[in-house]
Amino acid sequence: MATGLDFVDEEAIRQTVEEIAQEQLVFREAFRDIDASGINNDTLRVPDPEDVLAEPQALDPGDEYPDARDTYRKVDIERVKYGNLLEIPMEEQMDHAPGDLIDQQVDRHAREMAEFLDAQAYEELETAVDATPEAGDGDGTLDYEDAIDGITELEDNNHDPDLVFVGPRGKNDLMTDDNFTRASDMGDDVVFNGVFGEVAGVPFAYSNTGDLANPSDVDEPAAIVVDTDMLGYEATWVPVETETDDNFETDEDQVKIRTLKGWKVIKEDAAVGIDA
DSSP, rough: OOOOOHSSSSHHHHHHHHHHHHTTGGGGGEEEEEEOOOSSSSEEHHHEEEOOOOOOOOOTTTTOOOOOOOOOOEEEEEEEEEEEEEEHHHHHHHHHSTHHHHHHHHHHHHHHHHHHHHHHHHHHHHHHHHHHHHHHHSSSSSOHHHHHHHHHHHHHHHOOEEEEEOOHHHHHHHTTTTTHHHOOSTTTTEEETTTEEEEETTTEEEOOOOOOOOOOOTTTSSSSEEHHHHHHHHEEEEEEEEEEEETTTTEEEEEEEEEEEEESOOOOEEEEOOOO
């Protein structure tokens, strides 16, 4: 008897999984991508400039030039394999239109992988937030002044803020704050790809995965401001890929989803949490 994978193009499954699971969602946007596919090691070592360059100076005839040699510290990014295995029994597939159940299950598991990878990025982002002082007034409401305070704090760290993350409640606070909507280049425009506003050239994006706290939670940041050019890396040894097979003994179709990645904060002061 034919099983689900006989009804579904395996190439279509691969494209569906990889397209969905590779979605950045939100927090992965904080990290620069780096290709580690040619690294045959479970650790990728990247240089981090230590900002000890000699400053340019005026020179008289015959003067030696100041030493401009850069120095680096070495930072390791650890490789981790992430994956899941979708198993769909033949009997369950017989209760649905050909391919329909597999399509639904594949979409759902691919989405879970995308959200899981985004959560891994958030965990690494948290290490930077925990290492830097928070901004905001801590009154339990995320408002325009809190956001500007976070942006200013990051600028005081000699960084260029280019992205702010908030959760659904924080987004609601900002979208009902007249000061924010007046200052935002997008104001009440429809939310698109998570971005719902932009202030002073800095886009505000929200995530509903539950990683960011509600503004009323005084123990966790309600928003995070990031300099994505300096924060750190998302290294990819193997991009999201799939394998399909069938289990002869149990009459189950199987779809394996996996990737080998690693995240690492390089500059801890390139992210600032906002305590609303």
